[in-house]
Amino acid sequence: MDDSILVVYESVTGFTRQYALWIGEELDCPVAALDEISAEDMSGRHTVIFGGRFHAGKVDGLKKAKRLFGKSGCKRLILFACGATPDSQGDMIAEAWKQNLTEEELKRIPHFYLQGGLKYETMPFGDRLMMKFFAAAVRRKKDKSPYEAAMAAAVGSSFDISSKEKIKPLVVYARETE
């Protein structure tokens, strides 16, 4: 097991957790939930990979993960976010990253988007309500932008488009760079 890397995740309905487990499996390194770890658990490692879901444009847990990473003295942070936005919507995904990272961080911190899905069955009530409102609003809207059309098609019901294949660029990056 490669203890120089630690994968940390924050997940509500399981997609981000699944991606974290796949990454951990591929890199043969430990994986932990954000609420289970401290800065000490990160320290002494070369790399921390943190993943959270996109939630109304924000990456869940990112602030805390960055704080722990900052305290730990660990060398390298790699981020991933999991969401329902189709992979085809590159501009919107780039825009979402801009809402989460400063210009300097966008250049310095490698960040990857991994499309997951939606699981209405296990979503907390408040989230389910928000998604249903959002889905109804984009469905009703006339003259939809390509992003709105893609979201209207995607978010009406549960779906799972996660796949281990999608972690490849992140894994290659983690392995091949120092």
Ligand SMILES: Cc1cc2nc3c(=O)[nH]c(=O)nc-3n(C[C@H](O)[C@H](O)[C@H](O)COP(=O)(O)O)c2cc1C
């Ligand atoms: C209330 C709410 C807001 C969301 N906002 C976004 C968003 O801004 N962008 C996005 O791509 N996905 C968004 N999603 C979809 C989740 O990121 C997606 O379902 C993800 O796979 C959940 O990850 P998890 O299973 O690890 O919790 C949202 C989901 C909910 C319930």
